[in-house]
Amino acid sequence: MTRDVQPSLDDIADTAAELAQLRTTADEILAQAWTTERTRVLLDGPGPAFDENVWKTVVDMGWPDVLVAETRGGGGGSLRELCVLAEASGAAALPVPLAAAAAANWCEQRTSDELTLVLDEIGTVVGDEVHGTWPIVPFGGVADRLLILARRDSEPVLGVVDVGEHGVQRTPEQPLDHGPAATITLTNTPFRPLASGASAATRHHEAVSRGRLATVAELVGIASSANDAAVEYAKMRKTFGQPIGARQAIKHRLVDQRSVIEIARALVNRAADACELQHPDAEALVSLAVFWAIDSLRRVPEGATQVFGGIAYTWEHEAHVHLRRAATRVTMLGSRSEHRAVVADWLRTRSQ
Template identity: 30%
Template sequence: MTTSTAASAEEIAALRDSVREVIRRRGDRALRTAIESPTRTDVELWSTLCEQVGVAGLAVPEAFGGAGVTWLETAAVVEELGRALASIPMLSSAVLATGALMLSGDDAACELILPDLAEGSRRATLCWASEHDWNRSGIVADAGLLSGTADYVIDGESADVLVIVAGSAFDTRPSTLHHVDADAPGVEITALPVLDPTRPMARVTFTDVAATAVPSDSAIFARLRTLAWALLAVEQVGAASAALDLTVEYTKSRKQFGRVIGSFQALKHRMADMYADVETSRSIAYAAVEAIVTGSADANELAASAHVYCSEAFRRVTGEAIQLHGGIGITWEHDIQLYFKRAQSTAQLFGQPHEVVAALSASL
């Protein structure tokens, strides 16, 4: 693999501004239109961000058609997309599927798939979890054929390529990596009803599917989860920050007893606590991403801590936001309820916080 080069702080700031401007130009109704579309994704926004900003290929080495920078630049984009709850396959395609292929170290698979993913002309997703456990795969690989079911596949219904984490008939823990086209014979994709309408999920069933194996060692799955935890935490930071901004803006305009409610000391204290949650979350999330980029020995522990802390902080912030918005906060018309739903759903991805804490405790 080609070594990645980090961008400067000024370049990352410019990248953030570019992404935010593209989202702003899409307008306030773009998110609602996207989640009501057949694929539940904003296809136009994804195309624009890939073509104008190159978000899908930031972490992809130049040899495979990407920008050849680091996961820190991708994190900056993910945070901005989290702020907007953008319904696009950034996490599924540009982080999970791309990350899995890059971590495998297999040049053949990377040369075949990554250029199209980096360009944005094709989208991929990762088939990982079984129905009840992110530590187990619902897919079994036997003699080159895949069978079984992967649950909670993010953006599964709009993916062109499936990257599959599989176990064996004797041990369902992740052990092998595979890829196959989403329209291959024997693949059935079923859109799932979701709590968070801004994050589509699907169930993917494989029936004797001939897939291509990606040579890799089983250690990549721990590194892949580390990456997933860290980038998801950054996304949660962006969304929590936006929820705080919406709440502050609302309390500056909503009047009660002849005064704007934001002037009440008790509410100021609650919003100060929300701010503290957002900023401490940002610190630990970016510390985890930095540890991954630098290859730090404590990257897994930092990423696990970020997943736990940011999940809980995001839920606290959005819970307070709903309360401070009053009755309007639980209506479909107001976006704050979408942030609340995102907070609940993201805490379930890649292992619930209490499960991660238990695993960390057991490893001591």
């Protein structure tokens, strides 16, 4: 059922204050738990860029369960709250799958220490077994469970696969951010159905949308952190007797990049509210936020890297950490043309 509730100005102010306090708290916690330098060091390590201890810290704080109802043991929070936490994790260069895990937990309305991922492609169910291949699944190498939308004959079925079951093959991949990605192949793998029919397909689609929107929020954090670092560098670095930030080309680049970030944040908030209210425009608004992230937001760490100049291209500098993470997160959002088509259709409908 679609809800159409118009909040008062006081409600909006209260919500904004609560979200700002949540972000402040999240930043304080992450400042104690992690640094961008630690993510950079992971890129030099022999294994994938994933830290089990910091993931356990995130789980213990209940962040992946923020969308799960309180009656189910979760935080009972809103999608905006998840996006605030995702943005904070992006700004801190946290190498964890918060967005993906939170979307999966929302889909099942289940809290657990196990890492569950929603796979956004459709497999095939024969009897009680599922078959399919999912190439380069982010964090697929460390997942414990998989939520899959498969088809039994022509009927969609939403179900769970435990990665410890037989028939699960995970081939390690190395994306640009060196995360623990894997190509996952399921062959005659035991499949536990949770729901079937149109409602199952809808639930899965909404979970994917929530995961993508939270990933855009994470990108906002990545871009913001990269741009802030470039601003500080532009104030400090001097050429010909003045800071490079005083030069028009640098100044305009940094301001334009900040504008891109603020637009992205506004689009995320609008889409999150639409999802919470089950508004008919929710899908289009999510695609609009995703399209902006793919088309514009991903370029912010690239522009920040150019502000740093040659030093940013050294392995010891942190600029490439944000650049790698942004490029990898963009690949989690789906096809640019797919989202552009959704937005174009939506805008065409609104203009009629």
